[in-house]
Amino acid sequence: MAVNPERQAAFRSTDGIVLETAYLAHPGRLAYADPARGIHLYHGDALEVMKAMAERHADGCFDLIFADPPYFLSNGGITCHAGQRARVDKGTWDKSRGVEENHRFNLEWLRRCQELLKPDGTLLVSGTHHVIFSVGYAMQQLGMKLLNQITWQKPNPPPNLACRYFTHSTETILWAARTEQSRHRFNYAAMKAENGGRQMKDVWSITAPKKGEKRLGRHPTQKPLALLERLISAATDPGNAVLDPFLGSGTTAVACARLGRRCVGIEKDETFLKLAVDRLQESSTATPGQE
Numbered sequence: 001m002a003v004n005p006e007r008q009a010a011f012r013s014t015d016g017i018v019l020e021t022a023y024l025a026h027p028g029r030l031a032y033a034d035p036a037r038g039i040h041l042y043h044g045d046a047l048e049v050m051k052a053m054a055e056r057h058a059d060g061c062f063d064l065i066f067a068d069p070p071y072f073l074s075n076g077g078i079t080c081h082a083g084q085r086a087r088v089d090k091g092t093w094d095k096s097r098g099v100e101e102n103h104r105f106n107l108e109w110l111r112r113c114q115e116l117l118k119p120d121g122t123l124l125v126s127g128t129h130h131v132i133f134s135v136g137y138a139m140q141q142l143g144m145k146l147l148n149q150i151t152w153q154k155p156n157p158p159p160n161l162a163c164r165y166f167t168h169s170t171e172t173i174l175w176a177a178r179t180e181q182s183r184h185r186f187n188y189a190a191m192k193a194e195n196g197g198r199q200m201k202d203v204w205s206i207t208a209p210k211k212g213e214k215r216l217g218r219h220p221t222q223k224p225l226a227l228l229e230r231l232i233s234a235a236t237d238p239g240n241a242v243l244d245p246f247l248g249s250g251t252t253a254v255a256c257a258r259l260g261r262r263c264v265g266i267e268k269d270e271t272f273l274k275l276a277v278d279r280l281q282e283s284s285t286a287t288p289g290q291e
Contacts, residue, residue, distance in 0.1 A: 032277045038241075038262030039253055039280060043273050046245040046266045050112040060118040060178070062264075063185070063240035066231060066252050068126045068221060069109065069135070072102050099134075106131070107138040109245065114142055116243060117178040120185065122147065122235050125174045126223065132172045145177040147184060151203045152227060173231070184235070191234050204230070209251075216282065217275040219249035228255035236261055250276025254283050 032041040042049050053061070097105070113123055123144070125135050139146060150173040157169035177184040191200040209224045228251050232242060238260040244252035247265035249272055256263035257280065267273040 031273055032280065034257075034280065034284065037257050037284070039257055039265075040263070041247065041250070041253065041265045041267065041273065041276060041280075043267060043270065045268055047109060047112060049266045050109070050116060050245060054112060054115040057116065060116055060121060061241060062116050062243045063118055063121050064124065064232065064236045065113045065117060065121070065243045065245070066124045066126075066228065067109070067113065067245055068223060068248060069106065069131065069246050071128050071130045071221065072097070102131070103134045103138065106134045107141065110135070110138050110144075111142060113243070113245065114144065114178055119178060120183045121178050122182070122184045123176050123178070124231055124235065125176075126152070126171055127174075128168070128171055132174065136174055139174065139176045143179055145180045145182060145184075146174065147177055148175040148202055149173075150175060150231075153203055153205045155205055155207055175235070185237065187234055187237070191230075194230070194233075206230075213251075216278045217249065219272055219275065222249050223251050225251055225255055225258075228252055229259060232256060232259055232261060247276055248272050250279045254279050257283055 029043050030040060031043040032039070034040075110123075110125075117123065123139075125132075125139075127135055136146070152171045152173060154169050154171075157167055160167040192198065194200065204227070206224055206227050209218075209222050213225055214222065232252075232255050236242060239262065241262045241264070242252065242256050244263065244265045247253065247267040250265065250267075253263045253265045253276060255261075265276065267276060
């Protein structure tokens with residue numbers, strides 16, 4: 001199969017993270033490339049794209065991976081959105097396949113993330129109670145070192161319409177190092193300064209994505225830019241490489257671009273991938289401090 005030389009060249013980056021051979025090794029494609037900012041987005045299945053990358057990087061190539069995987073909570077229930085009743089149906093990608101199959105999926109994508117991390121790299125995974133316990137168990141099965149359980153508290157969560165449970169107002173973010181021997185990076189001084197000179201705790205109150213962050217479109221599990229910027233700032237240095245295997249609306253890539261980190265994103269849904277590209281293109285022309 002012949003590949004256009006210009007398309008091949010687009011897969012190269014200064015440190016070899018993005019490779020032209022990946023185009024031949026998986027059914028995905030490079031949908032967006034910004035070499036100046038070190039941003040590359042793939043359209044394809046995360047497992048297949050990560051497999052192709054791992055085949056060429058036996059020692060890992062990413063300093064940090066942030067993942068917001070399917071929560072498996074689209075079960076036809078009812079929630080509240082914008083003050084109105086709405087069905088919990090985010091898409092087929094979010095439907096449960098049963099406890100055992102869901103865990104097998106989590107174990108597999110986490111295994112591939114572990115392969116792509118540098119020896120001292122770390123992994124951040126966000127989720128609700130529907131998925132996070134499986135993720136934590138899988139991390140332990142793979143011999144990762146659990147570093148922190150961060151609780152993202154939402155000041156204005158949607159009300160609980162069933163009135164049979166406490167109102168869901170938090171998400172958990174698990175932070176783990178590749179192995180028990182990893183010497184992970186943590187920018188303690190920066191986090192302390194951001195917290196007014198006091199040690200930053202593991203419970204963060206951050207509002208949901210601002211209106212401006214959804215101006216070009218929205219994703220059902222979109223994370224606030226402030227949350228991703230804090231996570232990336234805490235666990236990486238400028239110029240480090242970040243992977244997001246479930247890119248969604250592209251918040252991780254936008255945060256990396258704003259913070260001077262390189263980023264590779266993978267997204268299977270073309271609609272969400274286009275939204276991510278639109279946000280990145282807008283951010284490339286934004287003035288400093290602009291949302």
